[in-house]
Amino acid sequence: MAMEGESKELPEVLVLGPPWVFSTLESQFPNKFHYLKPWLSQLPLHQFLTSYAQSTQALLIPVSPPLNSPILDCLPSLKLVVTVSAGVEHLNFAELRGRGIAVAYAGNVFSEDVADMAVGLLIDVLRKVSAGDRFVKQRLQPIKPDFPLRSKLSGKQIGIVGLGKIGSEVAKRLEGFGCRISYNSRTKKPLVSYSYYSNVHELATNCEVLIICCGLTEETHHMINREVMLELGKDGVIINIGRGAVIDEKEMIRCLIEGEIGGAGLDVFEFEPEIPKQLFTLDNVVLSPHTAVTTHESFVGIAKLAVENLEAFFSNKPLLSPYVA
Amino acid sequence: MAMEGESKELPEVLVLGPPWVFSTLESQFPNKFHYLKPWLSQLPLHQFLTSYAQSTQALLIPVSPPLNSPILDCLPSLKLVVTVSAGVEHLNFAELRGRGIAVAYAGNVFSEDVADMAVGLLIDVLRKVSAGDRFVKQRLQPIKPDFPLRSKLSGKQIGIVGLGKIGSEVAKRLEGFGCRISYNSRTKKPLVSYSYYSNVHELATNCEVLIICCGLTEETHHMINREVMLELGKDGVIINIGRGAVIDEKEMIRCLIEGEIGGAGLDVFEFEPEIPKQLFTLDNVVLSPHTAVTTHESFVGIAKLAVENLEAFFSNKPLLSPYVA
Incomplete structure (x- = not known):
């Protein structure tokens, strides 16, 4: 269990979840910290925390479930939360600030991989890569079949929703395809030459593809609603590698089924871990x-970053990837 | 049939195949030419040609079957072959030159679409886009499953085999992903800054991905043999959007099954229209x-180019996309 002798002198880190990346972290960076692992204990979480974590200063968590007040109430010494996600919608920053707790997050570790995936999903939707693979493998048949014509990517007008690090990486990649890039974000970026639209409706009206790269906040919740989708139009494509609830998922499904938008490539969903079954047949x-x-590469990268943030914290040095709300 | 009244005064074009794009060509550009369509006739092809095509000067053909001597022998007035493919391995240039027949081909019409697909296949192999889609749709299950970790594209060392128009378009796209580009071609390109390897073995040794962008010639047939694949190595990925027989397909399948290369994304196959069934389960x-x-877009583009080449020919103007062997 978590209390054995030899690791007692290492700095103590409470792990909840655990995050997917924790096994990578433990194996790639051994003997760095003494980890408290409540999931290995017979005790209920609340009792584990009040029994063993009263002096715990650092906490490592996944993106889900949300870090709530009852848990924080059990951790009176907590000074640092390290989350291994780029999205931070599971954290209440007002409360954390009030308790004097800092946050380190994934920063840009995932940006390139997420941008690569956004482009992969877009090519797949337009050029039917998955459908082609399925077509060949399932029908066991010679090629040059009645396979439908698809749509060209090069030259398309792309709308990036949220031009942070991930959105910028997506834009950089799609420039190489000869796409024309526009974006919507809270403010115009002074050093960026892409066309800026101050609201997502104008962006949708002027683009053939929307790529959702923003995080989930009160402002972005259901920002991509039915109206935006109708503005994007019947050949329009939506790619979402941000957060599911940025799109009104129920309306998106309706638009996809009724042909009011042309297609979608989705890595995230509004009510994860559930994916609506209606999407499976489209x-x-x-x-x-x-x-x-x-x-x-990104798993090793986030494990390394989490370790470096914890080491910085225990050495009273600045965090490597602090999240400033 | 092909001999009706009103179209008799239009320039005459013999169509063999017909090419896939022919219906687009006919519908998008009507009343340009009088087409001879042997597939609508009851006559055997040879008899059709000797009966109706003795004065035919222009021929429109698909990439398959090869244009052979017996057909050319039936067409004594032929001066132009228009093929709607970028590859020209179905044409015998020595024979065509000897008969004084010029060739127009697809030129660069397809280059962007083919390059887009090459990148789409590469992202799919590395990031398992098709497999993820299959996984979600077939298992009907919540997300965050036991889905395997994949490999990062950004930063990879990419070897382009054949840096013509398509290869250059692929390279341009992958630069946007932060990939490092090398290439092999018959000669070093003076205006290109990518690393050049004069033989494909050195290219494979120094790269993590090979993308086959060259045409099929005697020199490129089975250029990607077992030795090259072993040099590429067990994590190496092969993408083929060129021609199937550039790779020794039997050896590639063996390498894939035995884990001697890491993966492959294939749009073309050695013995099309057949695709080896052993590939279906990998x-x-x-x-x-x-x-x-x-x-x-490319179908409209090639139809337009074919029409423009034919119009140029009948107006004694230079062809728009002559193939110079």
Whole structure:
């Protein structure tokens, strides 16, 4: 269990979840910390925390479930939360600030992988890569069949929703395809030459593809609603590698079924871990099980970053990837 | 049939095949030519040609079957062959030159679409886009499953085999992903900054991905043999959007099954229209039914180019996309 002798002198880190990446972290960076692992205990979580974590200063968590007040109430010494996600919608920053707790997050570790996946999903929706693979493998048949014509990517007008690090990486990649890039974000970026639209309606009206790269906040919740989808139009494509609830998922499904938008490539969903079954039968939809970040390289990268943030914290040095709300 | 009144005064074009794009060509550009359509006749082809095509100067053909001597012998007035493919392995240039017959081909019409597909196949193989879609849709299950970690594209060392128009378009796209580009071609390109390897063995040794962008000639037939694949190595990925027989397909299948290379994304196959069934069960292989060129945009583009080449020919103007062997 978590209390054995030799690791007692290492700095103590409470792990909840655990995050997917924790096994990578433990194996790649051994003997760095003494981990408290409540999931290995017979005790209920609350009792584990009040029994063993009263002096715990650092906490490592996944993106889900949300870090709530009852848990924080059990951790009176907590000073640092390290989350291994780029999205931070599971954290209440007002409360954490009030308790004097800092946050380190994934920063840009996943940005390239997520951007690669966004482009992969877009090519797949337009060019039917998955459908072609399925077609060949399932029908066991010679090629040059009645396979439908698809749509060209090069030259398309792409609308990036949220031009942060991930959105910028997506834009950089699609420039190489000769696409024309526009974007919507809270403010115009002074150093960026792409066309800026101050609201997502104008962006949708002027683009053939929307790529959702923003995080989930009160402002972005259901930002891509039925009206935006109708503005995007019947040949329009939506790619979502941000967060599911940025799109009104129920309306999106209706638009996809009724042909009011042309297709979608989705790595995230509004009510994860559930994916609406209505999406499974749609040929114009490519689904991905929230794997935009799951490469060997990014797992080693986030494990390293989490360790470095914890080491910085215990050495009273600045965090490497602090989240400033 | 092909001999009706009103179209008799239009320039005459013999169509063999017909090419896939012919219906687009006929519908998008009507009343340009009088087409001879032997497939609508009851006559055997040879008899049709000797009966109706003795004065035919222009011929429109698909990439398959090869244009052979017995057909050319039936067409004594032939001066132009228009093929709607970028590959020209179905044409015997020595014979055509000897008969004084010029060739117009697809030129660069397909280059962007083919390059887009090459990148789409590469992302799919590395990031398992098709497998993820299949996984979600077939298992009907919540996300975050036991889905395997994949490999990162950004930063990979990419070897382009054949840096013509398509290869250059592929390279341009992958630069946007932060990939490092090398290439092999008959000669070093003076204006290109990518690393040049004069033979494909050195290229394979120094790269993590090979993308086959060259045409099929005697020199390129089975250029990617077992030795090259072993040099590429067990994590190496092969993408083929060129021609199937550039790779020794039997050896590639063996390497894929035995884990001597890491994966493959294939739009073309050695013995088309057949695709080896052994490939169907391999999770590290993405298959595409020779659809790298099949977009609405490229079909309209090749139809337009074919018409423009024919118009130029009948007006004694230079061809728009002559093939110079």
